[in-house]
Amino acid sequence: MTRLLTALTPIIWGTTYIVTTDFLPPNRPLLAGVLRALPAGLIVLLWFRRLPHGSWWWKSAALGVANIGGFFAFLFLAAYLLPGGVAAIVTNTAPLWVIAMSPLLLGTRLQSVQIIGGIIAVIGVAALVLTPSAELNMGGVLAGLAASICMATGIVLAKKWGAPQGVPQLVVTGWQLTFGGAVLIPFLLAIEGLPDTLSGRNIAGFAYLTIIGALVAYGLWFNGIAKLDVVDVAILGVLSPVTATVIGTVFKGETLTAVQWAGMVMVLVALVVVQTVGTWPRRRTRATTRAR
Numbered sequence: 180m181t182r183l184l185t186a187l188t189p190i191i192w193g194t195t196y197i198v199t200t201d202f203l204p205p206n207r208p209l210l211a212g213v214l215r216a217l218p219a220g221l222i223v224l225l226w227f228r229r230l231p232h233g234s235w236w237w238k239s240a241a242l243g244v245a246n247i248g249g250f251f252a253f254l255f256l257a258a259y260l261l262p263g264g265v266a267a268i269v270t271n272t273a274p275l276w277v278i279a280m281s282p283l284l285l286g287t288r289l290q291s292v293q294i295i296g297g298i299i300a301v302i303g304v305a306a307l308v309l310t311p312s313a314e315l316n317m318g319g320v321l322a323g324l325a326a327s328i329c330m331a332t333g334i335v336l337a338k339k340w341g342a343p344q345g346v347p348q349l350v351v352t353g354w355q356l357t358f359g360g361a362v363l364i365p366f367l368l369a370i371e372g373l374p375d376t377l378s379g380r381n382i383a384g385f386a387y388l389t390i391i392g393a394l395v396a397y398g399l400w401f402n403g404i405a406k407l408d409v410v411d412v413a414i415l416g417v418l419s420p421v422t423a424t425v426i427g428t429v430f431k432g433e434t435l436t437a438v439q440w441a442g443m444v445m446v447l448v449a450l451v452v453v454q455t456v457g458t459w460p461r462r463r464t465r466a467t468t469r470a471r
Contacts, residue, residue, distance in 0.1 A: 182454060185403025186415050191396040193422025195388065197430065202384025204374055208255035209367040214385045216247045217360025219393035223353025229346065231354050238340055239354035246333030246397075247359020252366060253326035260319030267308045267420045269323030272301055276331030277413040284335050285409065293410045296453035299445055300417045306442025308420050331413065337401055338409045352401045356393060414453050417446050 203211055224230070231239045254270055274297040281287045342351045367373075377385075403412050421443055427433040435443075 181406050184399050188396045188400040189416045189418040190422045193419040196423045198384050209371050212251035213363045215388040215393045216356045218389045220353045220356030227350050240358045243355040243358025245329050248362030249329040253322045257319050257323035260316045268305045270326045271304045273327045273330045274413040280335045296449040300449035303442045303445030337404045
């Protein structure tokens with residue numbers, strides 16, 4: 180059940196594109212980032228009325244920058260400098276970075292199926308979203324890689340640090356959302372500025388991103404990180420471009436090529452393999468232990 184609930188997060192994130200294009204004011208990515216994260220974090224703080232203490236002040240700030248503020252900033256920069264398909268590929272390399280970081284920071288032992296599954300998933304995303312006319316921009320590629328590394332670092336550190344004793348995981352999520360949204364405010368004021376007005380449609384879109392896209396999605400995401408293998412969680416992120424593609428096909432009348440269908444199948448096969456076969460060795464180990 181935890182895996183299924185965690186998988187809802189990238190599916191929810193996959194709806195962000197259609198919400199952004201159909202409900203939000205154009206060319207306001209930093210505003211979207213702030214209003215997605217900060218209000219959600221403040222809601223959690225007001226509900227639980229618990230602030231970080233001791234080392235959790237800097238840990239929450241680090242997690243907020245990695246998972247929210249830094250990730251959003253680099254993601255938006257990549258989106259501006261790269262075609263959407265290229266940006267999606269680069270930013271969805273996070274599972275590979277998690278695979279690289281986990282043994283060093285968590286002391287975990289990787290399974291070959293996780294490495295193979297992560298590579299297949301990234302190739303599948305490439306087939307799904309990349310177009311022949313896509314052009315590379317080195318600055319955009321570096322920004323996309325930075326976004327991916329931010330996300331991977333946040334995932335691994337969230338697993339390493341967990342939560343303070345007696346503090347619900349949702350509270351720690353609220354701390355991260357608050358710090359992450361606050362980090363983006365100076366960039367918002369310096370680059371975009373505040374909008375003169377917002378329509379009812381804009382407000383509805385921002386409300387969706389705050390409640391569903393941040394509060395619900397990140398709550399499920401960090402709960403999954405706390406309970407599951409980080410590589411298994413990270414690879415679920417590739418469901419986001421799959422969801423965005425399906426929504427575009429159903430609601431926008433977009434059509435998929437044979438290569439794109441093949442890419443979608445590759446992504447789904449990689450997910451199934453990592454989430455099922457990847458757990459077999461651990462199950463056999465526990466069974467052997469019990470037999471002894």
